[in-house]
Amino acid sequence: MHGRSRPKSFYVLGAFFILFVLFLYGPMSTIFILSFQGPEGGLTFPMRGVSLNWFRNLTEKQMVGDFAGSFARSFALGVIVMLCTVAISLAGGLAFRHRFRGSGVIFYLAIASLIVPSILVSLGIGLQFRIIGWDTTWYGSGLGAHLTWTLPFGLLIMFAIFNRFNKSYEEAARDLGASPWQVIQHVVIPIILPSLIGIALFGLTLSYDEFARTLMTAGTDNTLPLEIYAMTTNVTTPVLYALGSVTSAFSFVIIVLALGAVTFVRWRRARHGSDAGRGV
Numbered sequence: 352m353h354g355r356s357r358p359k360s361f362y363v364l365g366a367f368f369i370l371f372v373l374f375l376y377g378p379m380s381t382i383f384i385l386s387f388q389g390p391e392g393g394l395t396f397p398m399r400g401v402s403l404n405w406f407r408n409l410t411e412k413q414m415v416g417d418f419a420g421s422f423a424r425s426f427a428l429g430v431i432v433m434l435c436t437v438a439i440s441l442a443g444g445l446a447f448r449h450r451f452r453g454s455g456v457i458f459y460l461a462i463a464s465l466i467v468p469s470i471l472v473s474l475g476i477g478l479q480f481r482i483i484g485w486d487t488t489w490y491g492s493g494l495g496a497h498l499t500w501t502l503p504f505g506l507l508i509m510f511a512i513f514n515r516f517n518k519s520y521e522e523a524a525r526d527l528g529a530s531p532w533q534v535i536q537h538v539v540i541p542i543i544l545p546s547l548i549g550i551a552l553f554g555l556t557l558s559y560d561e562f563a564r565t566l567m568t569a570g571t572d573n574t575l576p577l578e579i580y581a582m583t584t585n586v587t588t589p590v591l592y593a594l595g596s597v598t599s600a601f602s603f604v605i606i607v608l609a610l611g612a613v614t615f616v617r618w619r620r621a622r623h624g625s626d627a628g629r630g631v
Contacts, residue, residue, distance in 0.1 A: 379599060386592035394587060405593035418594060421578035424489050428574060429559040431494060436501045436554035437547055444509025445535070461506055464499040469563035472499050477567035492568040497558045504557070505550040512546045541620075545613045552609040556602060 385392070389400020409418055443461070447454060464472055473496055480492045487493075520542065524534045540547070562576040569577055575598060582591055 382592045382595045383599070386589055386596045388589045392589045394589065394592075405589045406597070408588075408590045409593055409597065417573070417578060421573050421575045422598075424572060425559050425575035428489055428493060428497065429555045431490070432497045432501055432558035433551050433554035435494070435498060436505045437551050439498075439502060440505030440509045440550050441540075441547065443506050444513050445539075447510060448513050462503040465503045469500070469561075470566065472496060473564045473567040476564075480568075487568050487570040489565070489569045489572055489574055492570070493565055493574070496564040496568040497561055500561060500564055501554045501557050504553050508546060508550055508553070509543075512543050516543070544616050548609055548612050548616070552606065555605060559602065559605075560598075 385394070385396070385398065386405055387401055387403070388398050388405065389402045390404045392399045392405070447458070476492050476496050476499075477487050480487050485491070516539075520538050521534050524538045529537065560576055561574075562580065565574050565577055573581065579591070579594065579598075582594075
């Protein structure tokens with residue numbers, strides 16, 4: 352059985368997958384390599400020396416660009432969007448477990464922003480704030496614009512989770528005298544916790560690198576994507592590549608932490624289940 356040769360389709364699909372990975376990560380690897388150039392390095396190959404000069408340059412005062420400030424704003428906005436996305440998605444998922452009047456209309460309104468061009472959403476929110484007389488800021492109008500992007504994903508995930516949720520756990524808890532809030536706190540949330548971590552990851556990463564919906568809503572203070580875009584017109588050194596490498600590494604760290612949290616939750620759940628089976 353082990354000696355059977357693989358069909359030709361396996362190698363064709365394998366080659367296609369490798370090409371896809373190269374297409375996906377090729378530009379990122381190019382930026383990563385060029386960010387390690389020496390002090391005389393440029394924006395293209397061939398490389399001129401190898402050093403950490405441009406990474407050190409990120410910590411110095413820049414003539415153009417506000418790296419630290421834009422990163423802090425993007426990260427703070429991402430965390431706020433993440434918390435709002437998780438809370439609203441959980442509440443929406445619980446609400447939609449039972450049909451109510453107007454639920455279909457609310458559902459389609461909630462996900463409608465996915466089919467509207469992002470730049471139009473940004474323009475509309477920016478104009479609305481100006482008509483009301485409010486200033487556009489990254490933490491005000493920017494927050495609203497980002498939620499139009501992250502909430503539909505969070506809601507769709509919660510709907511999928513609750514569609515296959517086993518209600519017998521809740522019924523057992525109620526039979527034991529648990530209140531509705533205790534059922535949610537001690538039964539529902541622990542079961543769906545890995546999904547909530549996934550929604551949090553979506554909320555943070557989608558907000559952290561969002562450009563189009565921030566363009567007309569950030570006000571006078573740039574987030575990191577806007578700052579990088581502005582730098583492409585006046586920065587001609589690999590410091591831009593170093594910034595891209597650092598932000599990409601930060602995104603990967605967030606993803607690894609989220610996957611680690613999901614793995615830990617599942618391991619802990621499996622351990623408690625085995626302990627309960629042994630009567631511990």
